Amino acid sequence: MSDNQGVAYVKPGVVEIQSIDDPKLELEYRGKTRKCNHGVILKIVSTNICGSDQHMVRGRTTAPAGIILGHEITGEVIEVGSDVEFIKKGDICSVPFNIACGRCRCCKERDTGVCLNVNPDRPGAAYGYVDMGGWIGGQARYVMVPYADWNLLAFPDRDAALAKIRDLTLLSDILPTGYHGAWTAGVTTGSTVYVAGAGPVGLACAYSCQILGASVVIVGDMIQERLDQAKSFGCETINLAKHGDLAEQIEQILGVPEVDCAVDCVGFEARGHGGDADTEKPATVLNSVMDITRAAGGIGIPGLYVTGDPGGVDENAKIGMLGIRIGLGWAKSHHFTTGQCPVMKYNRGLMMSILHDKAHPAKACNVEVISLEDAPKGYMDFDKGAAKKFVIDPHGMIPATSA
Template sequence: MKATVYEGPRSVAVKEVPDARIERPTDVLVRITTTNICGSDLHMYEGRTDFEEGRIFGHENMGEVVAVGDGVDRVRVGDLVCLPFNISCGFCRNCEKGLTAFCLTTPDNPKMAGAAYGFADMGPYDGGQAELLRVPYGDHNCLVLPEEARERQSDYVMLSDIFPTGWHATQLACVQPGDTVVIYGAGPVGLMAALSATLKSASKIMVVDRHPDRLALAEEIGAIPIDDSKVSPVDQVNEQTDGLGADRGCECVGYQAHDPQGHEHPNLTLNNLVQSVKFTGTIGVVGVFIPQDPGSPDKLYKEGEIAFDYGLLWFKGQTIGNGQANIKAYNRQLCGLIQAGKAKPSWIVSHELPLDKAPEGYQHFDARDNGWTKVLMHPDGGSHN
């Protein structure tokens, strides 16, 4: 099969690799029809993680079931399915609580919790930027989609990661109807957090970024764009909230946050949130932070530490929630919103490419080239909208 293989920093190639196959009775084999490039793929693409050369990228996947193991009861050949990026068992202590991002069965390191397709330090599993994908614990991990999803794949594929992750940001931040919300980052996850806050009837949503194309997408759904290359985002949020600060804040950037001059500061968005969220406000952090980052220009963050305004956080009585989204906790409900026409997450999609164009897609998305806001790839060569 063809697959997108990591060859080293800022280098991927589409190569022929051994076909994915059923390995255990509980496996499902999926022919991938749509797979996305995610912002968290870029950390690995840039060589900032220990993702091994020769491995396959891709954790935002959907496709058609072409084979099932003997132990699969529910999923059928021919089903169109969307796959949570978390690979979970469904029966361990964490999965039973709905914490599927922290599955205790699927990691290959006993000191870790959680696994994912094609992701550094999250198990040995191949990614889905390929023609075929093996799905462990298929009955549990496959979300079977309605028939209309075949023609609306650019909406439904977002259930694999970024739509539930954006929703998770608002859950961690405890967004309620009528709240004011500030979101740092207008990448795909930040835009999904803005969409989620809209669906939760937030009264005012402010999105901080500096890329005009991304801010324009935020504005399309009624969010207030704040360009931090032109104004202080903290001052702007205060101005928009009568000096009180936002009720809720979402961090959707992660450890490679940059200032407008292009310098990297892993603490930038976190400290801005502490300053721009009100006393007793809540903050949800879904941008990726990692335990060590030897490639960081920040001396502290090489060891996974940051200079964080904890004193101000404490003084303001703020609460902060962290971590990867438990996709299965949300994807079925969010699927219902898409099916009912209440949510159309595909509004952020800028490019749909055949798999062979993966190197070009990575290059443009990594460079934040104007207009490259979300890239979908179709290994089967089709377009599904």
């Protein structure tokens, strides 16, 4: 090692590449050091820029300056802790963005997104993310992963993994997260679905709806380039900057103004529709999906909502208190699922679908591989609405012609 570098958040709108310490099998948090003999050191094969990272970079969270970003990680094991039994040096592994101990009640019930032991402040932890336990992020050359036997998904064949790494890199977060949004909303054979948002998670969700057998997937967004990407793999689309009445637009597609299931892949930086497209209205998506989801339908909410937003439009929004019309959802007997995706519920099955050519999410999400040095530009392009999923290749390990 000794050449470690990472993508650091400097101030709103600014990230830069900084030299950082080599990872060790330990964690320092609030002046205390925890040994992680159950962990491994990874050489990063790929690490992705996520919309959740972008919330921090925009200054819309309480993230401190200097935090090393990155929770979507795939890597090669180069050092193994003394307590690790099954993960081996040389394994190429997908790293769920949720850090989980495998021992607490939530982990044992497969709710790994809210592990009770890896964050002193709240349930749940993640790499390189605000209020998520102080774990160093993986937009770097090397990173430490704790509880390796529990957390890591080792790919069964190195060459096959590298050949499909553009797809497999999405297993750390956005593909399971999109699938989770669709699954928890109840998407199944023949479902009609509305997906709010055509960013990478929204595209992964729309693709997951197709995997699950949806008959029609409608994607709404305000950026035409992203809608064109959704249309490229068979989705119907609605440009919400042009059309304010969502139900009316859905009726033009389906013949009825409602869908069986809806998924919010936007989160707390939502804007109004139509004439209000330039105005931030953080409850817009939640209220609109209740309006257009049929009675007894389901709503998945993988879109991020926070408890602290310095840039919130009002004092309530700054603490995550939004004007949700919950009475409508109650009256229609909707079911809602919120929170982090528990990646380990889905990642192995999705891996098998990729390895056996049943799923090709990189094409749907329009993966573009960039160098670590180009990460700041990737953040800028992503913030402008690029219809791409930026995948960072710190060591030049991703084959130019991978599937």
